[in-house]
Amino acid sequence: MILIDYKDRRPIYEQVVEKLADLIVRGILEQDSQLPSVRSLATELSINPNTIQRAYAELERQGYIYSVKGRGSFVAENHLIKEQKRREIFERLHVLTEDARGVGITMLEFQERVIRYYGNVEGGEEDDRSDRTDKTVS
Amino acid sequence: MILIDYKDRRPIYEQVVEKLADLIVRGILEQDSQLPSVRSLATELSINPNTIQRAYAELERQGYIYSVKGRGSFVAENHLIKEQKRREIFERLHVLTEDARGVGITMLEFQERVIRYYGNVEGGEEDDRSDRTDKTVS
DNA sequence: CTAAGTGTACTAAATGAATTAATACACTTA
């Protein structure tokens, strides 16, 4: 399901948040599908349950998942998540364009790169979440 | 020259590296011009000289500056730095486009944003960004 | 009902990076 990179200097809980959020945004984890329990994921990754608990709490705070005591943690509404992700991406783009201008990259050159990178992989799937019913992920 | 943001959870030396690198890339600090001494910058920022020393060592490792014992630290060759910075920016753009496609942002929409952000600050001055970083230049 | 599994909360300890502190040394320059 996910792997921890111990060469990565970021905290473990942050890596878990990032990777689960990515799976959710990409639709690999479908709306309302159940996530691994705090204890089971901790066991699988050979880390402390508290660390997973912290990651889940952060994911819930950010709106990616919701947790129900006694039942488990589940993927939140996908359209809300995607909307938030869109905002985050545009914010990153805003910063990037300013950095680009700062080193003398013209808008034209920037746009050419956008076309190259965007068009690079043709046949781009727009909406995955078709039917790869893999409820719980291990 | 620069300001430390104590709300920023990143290490101080990393903030110093980022901000000085930014000043260098933008040409505000010219090639071969002398940087503040380790001790003076430490005093100015009210932090330990060791922290500045660490930042300078990192800047030298990354090729932004060069240091001469007994003389001081100086800005390295600017064109090499800018070329490397360009590559870094395009790499970030590549990742960003893939993230954008992943959440269903079309290339057209992406390009519209580029125009908006790029054209946003007219007048060709390359300093904006007042919404996030506090890079006071003295 | 019972037991197992769930999220959640709390305290204590351990770990490790970041930072500070205090010196010290080699070098350059006025």
Add this chain to the structure above:
DNA sequence: TAAGTGTATTAATTCATTTAGTACACTTAG
């Protein structure tokens, strides 16, 4: 020579992260 440079080293401190252990409330399958 003296002041100012970069650099190195060791020790202590601070603080976020992580682990460890325990506990409680809840849900569900049996």
